[in-house]
Amino acid sequence: MSVGAFVVLAILGWSTRPGWRVLFIVAGVWLVGTAVLAIWMWRWPGIFYRHASYRLDDEGLEIRQGVVWRSIINVPRSRVQHTDVSQGPLERSHGLSTLIVHTAGTEHARVGLAGLSREDALSLRDQLLPRDGRDAV
Amino acid sequence: MDVMPSERRFHPLTVLFALGGELRTFIAPILFASFTARSRGGDMQNWFLIFMIPSVLIAASRYWFSTYRYAETELVVRTGIFFKNERHIPYARIQSVDAKQNVFHRLFKVVDVKVQTGTGGEAEATLSVLPFEALEEMRSRVFEGKRAAGVAVAAAEVAVEGGPSEAAIAPVAVPIGETILHLPTRETALSGLLDNRGWVVIGAASGLFWESGFVDRFESLESLPQTSWTIVAAIAAGLFIVSPILSVVWAAVRLHGFTLTRRGGELLTEYGALTRVTGTVPLRRVQAVKVVRSPGHLLTGRAAIRLETAGGGAQGTNSSEWVAPIIHVDKVSAFVTGLLPDVNLDRVDWQPADDRAGQRRMRLAVYFALVVGAISAYWLEWHWATAVTAVVGSWGVVGARQYVRNLGWARTEHAIYFRSGWLWKSVTIVPVTKVQAVSFQESPFDRRWQMASVAVDTAGAGAHAIDVPYLSRAVAEELRLAVATQAAATTYRW
Numbered sequence: 001m002s003v004g005a006f007v008v009l010a011i012l013g014w015s016t017r018p019g020w021r022v023l024f025i026v027a028g029v030w031l032v033g034t035a036v037l038a039i040w041m042w043r044w045p046g047i048f049y050r051h052a053s054y055r056l057d058d059e060g061l062e063i064r065q066g067v068v069w070r071s072i073i074n075v076p077r078s079r080v081q082h083t084d085v086s087q088g089p090l091e092r093s094h095g096l097s098t099l100i101v102h103t104a105g106t107e108h109a110r111v112g113l114a115g116l117s118r119e120d121a122l123s124l125r126d127q128l129l130p131r132d133g134r135d136a137v
Numbered sequence: 138m139d140v141m142p143s144e145r146r147f148h149p150l151t152v153l154f155a156l157g158g159e160l161r162t163f164i165a166p167i168l169f170a171s172f173t174a175r176s177r178g179g180d181m182q183n184w185f186l187i188f189m190i191p192s193v194l195i196a197a198s199r200y201w202f203s204t205y206r207y208a209e210t211e212l213v214v215r216t217g218i219f220f221k222n223e224r225h226i227p228y229a230r231i232q233s234v235d236a237k238q239n240v241f242h243r244l245f246k247v248v249d250v251k252v253q254t255g256t257g258g259e260a261e262a263t264l265s266v267l268p269f270e271a272l273e274e275m276r277s278r279v280f281e282g283k284r285a286a287g288v289a290v291a292a293a294e295v296a297v298e299g300g301p302s303e304a305a306i307a308p309v310a311v312p313i314g315e316t317i318l319h320l321p322t323r324e325t326a327l328s329g330l331l332d333n334r335g336w337v338v339i340g341a342a343s344g345l346f347w348e349s350g351f352v353d354r355f356e357s358l359e360s361l362p363q364t365s366w367t368i369v370a371a372i373a374a375g376l377f378i379v380s381p382i383l384s385v386v387w388a389a390v391r392l393h394g395f396t397l398t399r400r401g402g403e404l405l406t407e408y409g410a411l412t413r414v415t416g417t418v419p420l421r422r423v424q425a426v427k428v429v430r431s432p433g434h435l436l437t438g439r440a441a442i443r444l445e446t447a448g449g450g451a452q453g454t455n456s457s458e459w460v461a462p463i464i465h466v467d468k469v470s471a472f473v474t475g476l477l478p479d480v481n482l483d484r485v486d487w488q489p490a491d492d493r494a495g496q497r498r499m500r501l502a503v504y505f506a507l508v509v510g511a512i513s514a515y516w517l518e519w520h521w522a523t524a525v526t527a528v529v530g531s532w533g534v535v536g537a538r539q540y541v542r543n544l545g546w547a548r549t550e551h552a553i554y555f556r557s558g559w560l561w562k563s564v565t566i567v568p569v570t571k572v573q574a575v576s577f578q579e580s581p582f583d584r585r586w587q588m589a590s591v592a593v594d595t596a597g598a599g600a601h602a603i604d605v606p607y608l609s610r611a612v613a614e615e616l617r618l619a620v621a622t623q624a625a626a627t628t629y630r631w
Contacts, residue, residue, distance in 0.1 A: 058625075059621060059622060059625035060621065060625050062621075066579075068580075068581050069578070069579070069580050069581070070578070070579040070584075071576055071577065071578045071579070072576065072577040072617065073574055073575070073576045073577075074574060074575045074576070074617060074618075074620075074621035075573075075574045076572075076574075076621060076624045076625035077625060078624070078625060078627065078628050078629060079572070079573050079574065079624065079629055103573045103574055103594070104447065104573050104596040104629065105573030105574050105594035105595060105596055106594060106595070106596065106597070106602075107574075107576075107592065107594045107602070108573065108574040108576065108594045111574065
């Protein structure tokens with residue numbers, strides 16, 4: 001409806017004054033941009049989700065993320081300094097949690113794993129806690 | 138303040154040095170004020186005095202309310218007037234007692250002492266200033282204390298690490314240590330020449346010169362051709378004569394008598410003609426060893442070696458220590474083996490990047506040259522633009538070949554190696570025990586070429602961390618898994 005009105009107005013405006021022309025071009029670009037952005041925001045989480053995964057084994061935690069720029073991060077168990085399970089208001093309303101693994105590193109001093117269910121995040125955290133109670137420090 | 142018999146005060150000159158430190162933060166506003174005051178003819182002197190009152194009070198209280206004492210197993214430092222703070226630092230936890238002396242310290246035979254423990258970041262206690270003898274006393278007291286508590290500590294450490302290198306931690310008496318590197322003035326001066334830091338001073342000076350409005354006076358002359366030649370000559374003289382001389386002198390003074398000694402599990406550095414610096418690096422804190430060679434180093438057959446160390450606990454407390462500001466290239470391998478016994482740089486089985494890396498890099502160089510050419514065509518005649526494109530392109534192609542030829546990585550049971558660079562070469566060695574995380578990255582461009590890069594994260598990354606680009610996908614995947622497995626099999630100790 002609004003698009004139709006816009007097209008009609010655009011054609012009318014185009015033929016009248018040059019000042020209007022600029023306005024309509026700007027408005028048109030904005031409209032198309034917004035539409036693309038909206039579709040993108042609607043579709044992106046799904047795409048991102050399909051490309052994100054994690055794995056916990058005896059060696060440690062492996063996180064795969066990224067659609068265009070892909071990365072795989074391995075944090076060995078013995079390098080986990082401590083872990084956080086955090087929950088923002090939005091996450092809380094959906095029963096989700098983010099697990100944050102802290103290492104002594106620099107680039108990967110905080111390795112985050114978002115979009116876990118609360119139970120999963122807590123169980124992951126418990127599994128990442130030092131098993132043998134041997135503290136190196 | 139009442140002082141316990143065993144408590145010691147700092148040196149009375151603490152007041153003077155603290156005042157100096159306080160005033161240093163005011164120096165910029167004071168200079169600014171005095172400049173502006175002159176034009177207004179105001180009574181700025183009085184304002185200075187008002188400014189100085191709190192500084193004097195702070196400085197005096199620093200002396201009056203700071204004490205330290207040697208308890209049986211710990212060093213106790215008390216500071217503060219209203220918020221009193223008593224800090225207990227167990228001898229066993231003290232990593233280093235570092236000292237710094239500038240010209241004034243030396244004049245009055247006092248010293249600035251920093252006591253460091255494992256937490257990194259700020260020193261655990263800064264005792265500024267103490268009489269020089271107090272430093273010696275503190276060192277031997279701490280050493281004695283460490284030994285008393287330390288036998289057990291060292292034994293535990295050996296048990297965890299299982300390596301023989303840690304056994305040397307508890308020697309019987311204060312050992313003298315062996316000198317690993319001593320730089321004569323010739324070498325320190327050469328390192329100054331190669332670093333050429335003088336241009337920073339030249340740059341700052343010319344900036345000041347410009348800002349001062351001195352140049353404006355010549356504005357009327359600027360149309361004359363000889364003025365511009367004078368300026369060019371001045372710039373050239375600054376860059377090629379003054380700057381190297383400044384750099385050489387500065388390095389020779391700053392690094393004067395550079396000595397690196399090894400004492401048990403620690404490296405001690407000592408250097409400086411005016412400001413005497415002594416520092417300590419516990420070897421087990423070393424996260425990475427980096428060998429750096431600039432074009433100047435390559436020409437003169439030298440290299441420089443840096444250590445990345447990490448404080449415990451908090452993040453962002455990593456530091457970088459030049460343990461060899463300059464070293465003969467033949468001695469590099471033995472030197473590195475001295476720091477990391479399991480590493481032999483002469484016998485590294487370097488693995489190249491992917492075969493197509495050169496091609497990929499060259500293509501990038503050509504695209505870059507075309508873009509630069511297209512942009513330059515906006516200002517230049519077409520044949521000049523073509524020349525620019527050709528020069529940039531051929532440089533890029535040569536650079537790409539050389540870059541890829543020098544790219545390499547290696548992995549042994551004990552360490553991960555990475556080398557890169559063409560004119561500026563760097564080699565980074567990370568012991569497996571210091572690996573914190575491994576990551577595999579694949580950009581869209583990588584994906585097109587079926588390539589990826591692998592990065593190794595440590596607690597002391599700094600410049601030139603291990604990040605191997607242009608690996609074929611399979612190799613990268615294998616490397617990631619191998620390093621992750623290796624790291625998982627070891628324990629990290631701060």
